[in-house]
Amino acid sequence: MDFELILRVYPFFLEAAWVTIELSVLTTILGLICGALGAAARMSRSAILRAIGATYVSIFRGTPALIQLFIFYFGGPQIGIQLDAFEAGVIGLGVNIGAYMAETMRGAIQSVDKGQTEAARTLGMSRWETMRKVVLPQAMRMMIRPLGVNINALIKGTALVAAISVIELTYTAQRYIGSTYKPFEMFLLSGALYMIIIYVVGQGINWLDRKARIT
Amino acid sequence: MTSAFVEIKNAAKSFGKLQVLKDINLTVDRGQIVAIIGPSGSGKSTLLRAINELDPLTSGEVWLEGVQINRKLPHRQYEKHVNQVRQDIGMVFQHFNLFPHLTVRGNITLAPRMLKGLSEAEANKLAEEQLTKVGLLEKIDEYPSRLSGGQKQRVAIARALAMKPKVMLFDEATSALDPELVEEVNMVMKQLAEEHMTMIIVTHEMDFAASVCDRVLFMDQGVVVEEGPPSVIFKTPKEERTRNFLRKHLARNGG
Numbered sequence: 001m002d003f004e005l006i007l008r009v010y011p012f013f014l015e016a017a018w019v020t021i022e023l024s025v026l027t028t029i030l031g032l033i034c035g036a037l038g039a040a041a042r043m044s045r046s047a048i049l050r051a052i053g054a055t056y057v058s059i060f061r062g063t064p065a066l067i068q069l070f071i072f073y074f075g076g077p078q079i080g081i082q083l084d085a086f087e088a089g090v091i092g093l094g095v096n097i098g099a100y101m102a103e104t105m106r107g108a109i110q111s112v113d114k115g116q117t118e119a120a121r122t123l124g125m126s127r128w129e130t131m132r133k134v135v136l137p138q139a140m141r142m143m144i145r146p147l148g149v150n151i152n153a154l155i156k157g158t159a160l161v162a163a164i165s166v167i168e169l170t171y172t173a174q175r176y177i178g179s180t181y182k183p184f185e186m187f188l189l190s191g192a193l194y195m196i197i198i199y200v201v202g203q204g205i206n207w208l209d210r211k212a213r214i215t
Numbered sequence: 216m217t218s219a220f221v222e223i224k225n226a227a228k229s230f231g232k233l234q235v236l237k238d239i240n241l242t243v244d245r246g247q248i249v250a251i252i253g254p255s256g257s258g259k260s261t262l263l264r265a266i267n268e269l270d271p272l273t274s275g276e277v278w279l280e281g282v283q284i285n286r287k288l289p290h291r292q293y294e295k296h297v298n299q300v301r302q303d304i305g306m307v308f309q310h311f312n313l314f315p316h317l318t319v320r321g322n323i324t325l326a327p328r329m330l331k332g333l334s335e336a337e338a339n340k341l342a343e344e345q346l347t348k349v350g351l352l353e354k355i356d357e358y359p360s361r362l363s364g365g366q367k368q369r370v371a372i373a374r375a376l377a378m379k380p381k382v383m384l385f386d387e388a389t390s391a392l393d394p395e396l397v398e399e400v401n402m403v404m405k406q407l408a409e410e411h412m413t414m415i416i417v418t419h420e421m422d423f424a425a426s427v428c429d430r431v432l433f434m435d436q437g438v439v440v441e442e443g444p445p446s447v448i449f450k451t452p453k454e455e456r457t458r459n460f461l462r463k464h465l466a467r468n469g470g
Contacts, residue, residue, distance in 0.1 A: 119312035119371075122267055123326035123378055124302035126294060137316045187319060 002185050010189060017193045023086070023158045023168060023196070027093045028151055034098025035118035039105035055104065060099035066160050068092050073164040089161035092210055097154045104150055108143035109135060141212040148205035153197055169193055220245040221266065221412055226275035228261060234324040236272070243382075246411040250424035250445070253434035254460055259417045262434070263384050263420050266415065267304040268297050279303060280381060298439075302330060306376030309387040311367040313359040313374070319346065323374045330378075345373035349403050365396030367424055369403055382413040390419060401404045421464065425449050433457045 034056075041053030058084035060068065072081075083091065112135045138212040162171035173190040175185045221243040224247050235258045243249050251259040264270040266277055268285055277284040286293070299313040303319040312447075314322050319468035323345055333341065344351045359367055368388055368454045375383060385404065387398045401423050407414065409426045418424055424431055424445060431448040441454045452458050 046439035055387050103393060115310055116314065118269055119308065119314070119374075122269065122301055122304070122306040122328075122329050123374070124298050125326060129329060133329070134314055138314075141316070173385075177377070 002182055005180060005182060006185055006189055009180075009186075012176070013169065013172055013189050013193060015030045016167060016169045017197065019086075019166065019168040020155070020158050020194070021197060023089060023093070023161065023166070024151075024155045024201075025155055026090045027097060027158065028089060030094025031097035031101050031150070032147075032155060035101025035105050038098060038102025039109065042102065042106050043109065055100045056101055060096050061103075065093065065157060066163060067095045068096050069160055072180055079200075085161065088159070088164060089166045093154060093157055093161065094137055096155070097150055100150050101147060101154070104146045106136070106145055108139040109145065111142060112138045115208075130207045144205060144209045144212055148202065148209075151197060151201060151205070156194065156202065160192075219243075220247070220280055222276075222278040223266070224276040224278070226262065226265060226272050226277070228258075228270065228273045230266060235437050236265070237297050239275070239437075241432065241439070243413060243415060245289065245411055247430065248408055248412075248414045248416065248428045249432060250428040251415065251417045251432045251434060252419070252421065252424060252460075253428050253432075256436075257434040258437040259301045259432075259434045260386055262309045263386050263415060266303050266382075266384060267306055269306075269448075282462070294301070298330075301324075302378050303381045305378060305380035305383040307368070307371050307375055307383065307385045309391050311359075311391075312366055313371055313372045318356050318358055318431055319351070319362075321359050322359070323377045324394060326374075327377050341377050342373075343379045346370075348376070348406070349373045351401075363396060365399045366390045368392065368400045372400075372403055372407075376407075382415065383407065385416040386415065386419070387417055387419065389423075419464075421449060421461070433460065435460065 038053050040054050042057070044050055044053070069088065069092035072083060072092040073085060076088065077149045085094050085134040092095045116134050116138065117130055120134040121127075124132070157170060161168060162174060165171060167175075169190040171187040179185065217288060218447070219242045223239060223240070223241040226236050226239040226310060227234070234243070239262060240260075241249070241262075244312075251262065253259045261270050266279075266284065268277075270391065274283075279300065280303075284297075284299060284304075286296060288296055292365055306368055314325070317325060320339065320342050323342040324333070324335075325342055327333045328335070328338045333464050343352060343356065346355055346371060349372055350368055350456045351366060351373070354370070359370070364369065372388075389400050392400065397420070401420070404414070404416070404423075405427055416424070416428065430442060431445045431453070433448060435456050441452060441457045449461065452461065
């Protein structure tokens with residue numbers, strides 16, 4: 001193991017890790033937005049919205065994320081959508097993880113006891129008031145952990161954008177292997193940095209989950 | 216003079232092919248207390264839940280103080296109408312359905328603040344009044360998970376009362392309670408009876424029904440088999456089905 005090499009290149013890997021973090025944060029935000037919209041659509045009263053929601057979820061869960069990325073990045077220009085690699089990466093991964101998050105959120109919302117809705121509606125609260133004040137506050141607590149699982153998958157999934165040459169951790173490792181011929185060290189270094197990111201995020205999720213627990 | 220306060224006309228309901236309510240008529244006067252008894256699956260809970268549109272009727276009408284509850288309206292107007300009339304109909308459930316993420320205070324003040332525009336101070340005062348009534352003022356800042364079943368149900372009653380309803384519906388309010396906790400809930404209901412609250416009570420507690428109710432309905436297979444004052448229904452029922460039900464019920468409850 002070439003420790004000297006690791007010490008020499010690690011600042012560049014830290015920079016790349018920062019790109020991975022940026023990707024992860026933006027993807028999480030976009031994923032949560034897509035997830036919330038997808039879940040709302042899937043539980044809507046309107047049959048059309050329900051169909052749209054179901055189609056979204058089955059398309060993006062039913063095809064490889066890599067293909068989705070390629071379509072956004074390479075296919076986009078063909079239909080007049082120019083995205084740079086980073087943008088295509090965020091949008092591709094965000095829309096993809098959003099489909100999973102939509103199912104996570106729907107599951108949590110539907111797991112709130114039906115009696116809660118009945119009690120609120122009986123008091124005269126509207127569907128929306130009931131959702132906002134009674135169902136969602138309980139569902140949110142239940143979705144923290146499963147959303148954490150989605151985010152964990154998403155962070156590891158950012159490695160895919162190396163394939164469209166976003167200079168993040170995985171791509172950086174590949175680039176340095178090209179000049180150093182030390183794949184073991186390079187992949188180990190990037191793997192370690194992924195693990196640190198995921199560990200910190202995992203602790204954050206645990207903290208949120210503990211804080212949100214009902215007495 | 217008596218006045219029809221709650222009126223159910225020709226109520227019928229089907230779930231697919233299964234007809235659970237068949238042409239039911241019921242009139243409850245202001246301040247009257249009516250118990251609905253019957254075997255499980257007789258449709259008694261469904262009838263109760265039809266009154267506030269939780270389980271809307273397939274056909275028939277429900278009226279409260281001259282206002283038709285189950286009006287056929289376009290969706291938006293229907294929602295508005297239902298949200299309005301439900302404020303006048305308190306409901307207490309078998310499994311309490313307290314909001315676990317809110318304190319007792321929060322449970323009671325949520326709807327009055329949101330729907331009646333009460334200020335925080337007004338809502339707090341209201342919560343204190345209602346809790347005093349059910350004897351649980353000292354629990355005002357507890358979460359429901361810290362209460363016993365009987366206490367939960369008393370808070371649920373206080374929550375319903377805080378909306379100042381015209382009528383209270385009780386759907387087997389004591390069925391999920393341990394036997395030693397039933398009495399405290401019955402006491403609160405008796406107190407409401409003394410205050411002349413109009414109540415419709417679905418119950419398995421014949422003693423309770425006999426002691427507080429003005430009228431008892433016996434339902435079986437979606438129809439009202441027999442109705443009358445408790446003294447008649449419990450002591451000298453006319454119908455064979457009523458006698459059978461009461462006999463079985465008494466045998467099961469050892470009394």
